[in-house]
Amino acid sequence: MWSGFQAADQWSSAELDQINSLWIENLPESPPADPTNLVADRKEARTLGHQLFFDQRLSSNGKVSCATCHDPSLAFTDGLKTSRAIGISARNAPSLIGVSYSPWLYWDGRKDSQWSQALSPLEDQAEHGGNRMFYAKLILNDPDYRGSYKAVFGKTPEINDSERFPDIYGPFETPENKALWSGMAKSDQFTINEVFANLGKALAAYQRMLKPGASRFDDYVKSLNSNQKNTSSNVLTSQEKLGLKLFIGKADCTNCHNGPLLANNAFHNTGLLSSPGKLPDLGRKRGIDIVRQDPFNCLNAFSDDNGACMELLYASSTKELVGSFRTPSLRNLKLTAPYGHAGQQQSLAEVLNHYNEAPDAMIGHNEAKPLKLWPWELWQLEAFLETLHATPKIEGKWLVPPKNNS
Amino acid sequence: MQCSFAHLASLLRISLFSMVLAPVTAFPHGGVVLEEDICLIKVGFYQAHFTVFQPESRQHEQFCEDLPDTGESIFVLEYLHDGLESLEVDFRIIENTTGNGSFANKEDVDRLDDIAAVTVFYQPPLKNPDVFAVMHEFDQEGEFIGVVTARDDNTSKTYTAVFPFETGFTGGDAQDIAVFTIIMTIFLGWLSFLGFKRYRSRATLLPVLSVMSIVIAMQSLPALAQPGATNNLRGSNENYVIDVTPSLAPIGINQIHSWLLTIHPSEGSTEKNLRISINGGMPLHDHGMQTTPKVAEKNSQNQYQVDGMKFHMRGYWEVAIRIDTDSTTDEIVIGFNL
Numbered sequence: 001m002w003s004g005f006q007a008a009d010q011w012s013s014a015e016l017d018q019i020n021s022l023w024i025e026n027l028p029e030s031p032p033a034d035p036t037n038l039v040a041d042r043k044e045a046r047t048l049g050h051q052l053f054f055d056q057r058l059s060s061n062g063k064v065s066c067a068t069c070h071d072p073s074l075a076f077t078d079g080l081k082t083s084r085a086i087g088i089s090a091r092n093a094p095s096l097i098g099v100s101y102s103p104w105l106y107w108d109g110r111k112d113s114q115w116s117q118a119l120s121p122l123e124d125q126a127e128h129g130g131n132r133m134f135y136a137k138l139i140l141n142d143p144d145y146r147g148s149y150k151a152v153f154g155k156t157p158e159i160n161d162s163e164r165f166p167d168i169y170g171p172f173e174t175p176e177n178k179a180l181w182s183g184m185a186k187s188d189q190f191t192i193n194e195v196f197a198n199l200g201k202a203l204a205a206y207q208r209m210l211k212p213g214a215s216r217f218d219d220y221v222k223s224l225n226s227n228q229k230n231t232s233s234n235v236l237t238s239q240e241k242l243g244l245k246l247f248i249g250k251a252d253c254t255n256c257h258n259g260p261l262l263a264n265n266a267f268h269n270t271g272l273l274s275s276p277g278k279l280p281d282l283g284r285k286r287g288i289d290i291v292r293q294d295p296f297n298c299l300n301a302f303s304d305d306n307g308a309c310m311e312l313l314y315a316s317s318t319k320e321l322v323g324s325f326r327t328p329s330l331r332n333l334k335l336t337a338p339y340g341h342a343g344q345q346q347s348l349a350e351v352l353n354h355y356n357e358a359p360d361a362m363i364g365h366n367e368a369k370p371l372k373l374w375p376w377e378l379w380q381l382e383a384f385l386e387t388l389h390a391t392p393k394i395e396g397k398w399l400v401p402p403k404n405n406s
Numbered sequence: 407m408q409c410s411f412a413h414l415a416s417l418l419r420i421s422l423f424s425m426v427l428a429p430v431t432a433f434p435h436g437g438v439v440l441e442e443d444i445c446l447i448k449v450g451f452y453q454a455h456f457t458v459f460q461p462e463s464r465q466h467e468q469f470c471e472d473l474p475d476t477g478e479s480i481f482v483l484e485y486l487h488d489g490l491e492s493l494e495v496d497f498r499i500i501e502n503t504t505g506n507g508s509f510a511n512k513e514d515v516d517r518l519d520d521i522a523a524v525t526v527f528y529q530p531p532l533k534n535p536d537v538f539a540v541m542h543e544f545d546q547e548g549e550f551i552g553v554v555t556a557r558d559d560n561t562s563k564t565y566t567a568v569f570p571f572e573t574g575f576t577g578g579d580a581q582d583i584a585v586f587t588i589i590m591t592i593f594l595g596w597l598s599f600l601g602f603k604r605y606r607s608r609a610t611l612l613p614v615l616s617v618m619s620i621v622i623a624m625q626s627l628p629a630l631a632q633p634g635a636t637n638n639l640r641g642s643n644e645n646y647v648i649d650v651t652p653s654l655a656p657i658g659i660n661q662i663h664s665w666l667l668t669i670h671p672s673e674g675s676t677e678k679n680l681r682i683s684i685n686g687g688m689p690l691h692d693h694g695m696q697t698t699p700k701v702a703e704k705n706s707q708n709q710y711q712v713d714g715m716k717f718h719m720r721g722y723w724e725v726a727i728r729i730d731t732d733s734t735t736d737e738i739v740i741g742f743n744l
Contacts, residue, residue: 276461360466
């Protein structure tokens with residue numbers, strides 16, 4: 001009776017190519033090297049980063065850690081439309097799993113490395129709400145941290161002279177704090193910036209380990225590849241296979257959601273609505289301007305290799321980027337709702353309906369064209385997307401606070 | 407008006423789903439048809455397109471005359487004429503106290519004694535912003551006038567456009583939807599009556615589902631690009647042949663790489679000073695590359711290295727290589743599938 005449905009297991013060779021291109025086994029074991037971070041893959045840096053990631057002392061109220069908004073049990077998201085920490089953030093907290101494979105960080109790509117990205121939330125007044133001086137003093141005056149820091153970065157500068165290194169409280173960008181900072185000698189500013197950048201580098205070393213594990217979809221691909229006759233496999237249901245067929249076929253999903261992370265990490269305008277009380281978000285158009293001026297970008301003094309900046313050097317800043325945001329990975333969607341750069345969409349069904357209609361964008365133009373799919377096709381796609389769920393490919397101890405954290 | 411189309415389309419879809427018919431052509435959605443573009447405003451010689459959104463209450467629906475609701479409204483001005491980019495443009499919303507209602511014009515606005523007194527929103531001049539978008543929250547229904555002014559500093563000329571509008575206006579489209587919804591409810595009710603009372607008892611739902619599965623099975627397979635065809639690319643016109651050797655072979659998506667262009671001028675050409683520039687995009691998606699490739703100096707073999715090539719999507723790409731000499735301009739387009 002369901003003969004039409006069983007046909008889904010008979011893939012053409014082009015379709016098999018497509019399916020294999022999404023397979024987790026085709027994700028390189030290590031994320032692309034980051035020459036701008038010399039400690040990116042060092043064990044001691046990972047351990048230090050792990051400790052920093054879960055440490056709530058890294059905030060102005062002592063209650064916010066990275067894990068507050070990037071909760072390991074929710075694939076490193078927080079389940080909120082936009083995050084809540086010291087205040088309310090402007091954007092949705094993205095998953096950190098597999099992020100180290102992207103040349104650009106944040107929804108708007110305003111950071112060009114994972115270590116540089118890790119610095120921003122620490123000084124954002126809605127997030128950790130602190131400043132680089134506060135963090136540098138915290139780390140270098142804590143005996144444990146001081147030891148780990150020295151083990152990773154070799155030297156521990158002396159920053160306790162409060163004439164040269166004034167205590168600064170609260171966010172970096174307040175007028176009073178900016179004044180305190182600009183009263184410092186350039187070389188002392190450099191010392192603090194370097195410690196701050198190094199904290200980002202340790203945090204990045206930890207986050208580089210967060211890679212997706214094999215999902216049911218990946219098991220299905222494995223079964224297809226090990227089965228020469230290409231006969232039916234029960235790893236996915238008929239409904240899910242039909243969803244896969246649409247995903248790599250007429251739903252055009254792989255235009256942007258491609259590769260083993262199901263993300264091209266490029267920027268696209270998909271016509272999402274603005275958040276209440278806010279003007280439409282310029283997205284990458286603004287992000288590219290910010291990253292070019294960032295003192296912690298690839299071309300600046302704290303990058304360990306100014307010659308590895310192809311992406312930054314050649315990035316375009318055309319008006320075409322208005323309202324565009326980085327394609328997110330589709331792995332672990334079950335845990336990462338709500339969706340969209342400001343959590344505009346609560347459910348996968350809402351996301352799929354949006355692509356099915358592809359309404360005009362408020363600013364710029366929506367690159368997506370209406371899919372004109374039938375309702376049951378949307379259900380099939382949704383069923384397929386849910387097969388991409390898996391636990392991260394990492395030892396469990398890295399997903400909880402380290403034992404020595406107080 | 408757009409919204410009613412969207413609702414019509416989705417309701418039609420649901421009803422057709424119940425009847426198991428072939429897909430219908432969807433109604434055009436979104437953008438206002440140019441022929442009847444009532445959202446067009448003229449600022450002097452310049453044209454701009456005006457769209458207002460009320461995302462909280464009306465989601466993606468677009469307005470340009472009357473706004474159905476009060477509350478948060480976002481005005482987006484899109485320049486249709488490059489000339490506007492060199493001008494300073496400001497935007498003002500005033501209460502319509504002219505007495506001429508929706509016929510108020512520029513002269514009526516000029517006659518106002520104190521424009522500041524009736525101004526409810528003012529966006530100071532912006533020169534070529536990335537996006538001209540402003541937000542105003544209307545706290546009550548009423549008649550207003552939008553005033554767009556463009557100033558040319560060089561000539562001290564000022565161009566003004568005015569457009570009267572109402573907020574809290576409920577036009578025909580909401581009623582259309584209501585009537586349509588009632589009809590569809592009755593129709594769907596009748597269908598479900600048939601489906602669940604009569605068909606269930608006779609077990610004739612099965613043939614219906616079988617037809618459904620056949621319809622699904624008959625839907626054509628997608629056309630997929632053949633991989634591996636981009637190890638070498640070639641483009642030509644009557645004056646040049648260009649061979650491309652990518653540093654990635656075949657070209658992969660999302661990977662930044664270089665191209666080596668070998669340019670063969672046609673026989674007899676003595677031009678030595680070729681200036682090369684390169685650009686690319688996806689014509690079917692209406693967008694360009696997300697990098698700006700740069701052409702390095704040529705080497706002895708008429709070869710030019712282009713750095714910063716990156717293709718961020720699957721599908722059909724075109725790369726245009728422009729060759730300028732002191733007297734000629736050629737553009738050679740190379741198309742390929744990724």
